[in-house]
Amino acid sequence: MSSGSNSDIDAVEFVQRLLNWLDGDDHDLSGDSLDDAFALLADRRRRLLLEVMRTYEEELTLPDAAEEVAVRETGNSVRNISAERVQEVYLSLYHDHLPRLVDAGLLEYDQERDLVAPDAV
Incomplete structure (x- = not known):
């Protein structure tokens, strides 16, 4: 993998942290809630x-x-x-x-x- 800009690295790190958080049990988001949140922030x-x-x-x-x-x-x-x-x-x-x-x-x-x-x- 080639090294990207800092914002690329930050984005990858953010996605990894988000996926780890979603794997945990300390949230109560449905798939629809998550989709709605990402749509708002898109x-x-x-x-x-x-x-x-x-x-x-x-x-x-x-x-x-x-x-x-x-x-x-x-x-x-x-x-x-x-x-x-x-x-x-x-x-x-x-x-x-x-x-x-x-x-x-x-x-x-x-x-x-x-x-x-x-x-x-």
Whole structure:
């Protein structure tokens, strides 16, 4: 096996640890629950939104969250990201990613105030 980048090694190690954890008896996940969790985490933009919300640990306006997701996606400062790009991120969060995460109970959304908050669980 050839040596990969650190992120490849980290991914392999993560999968091995996850498989070892799944082999243990200290969890009560069904196959469907696991599939649902992986489906939620499969999209990078959803993972980034969750990361943003965990970083700030407070409610954010969806436009601010979209801006932060765009920053993390591009690796650029907000000054170097076009308004169109931020708008595209906002729309995809609003119409696709945020509803999925809210339905799963991972985030809360107040549409009237356009605020996203980490779930209080």
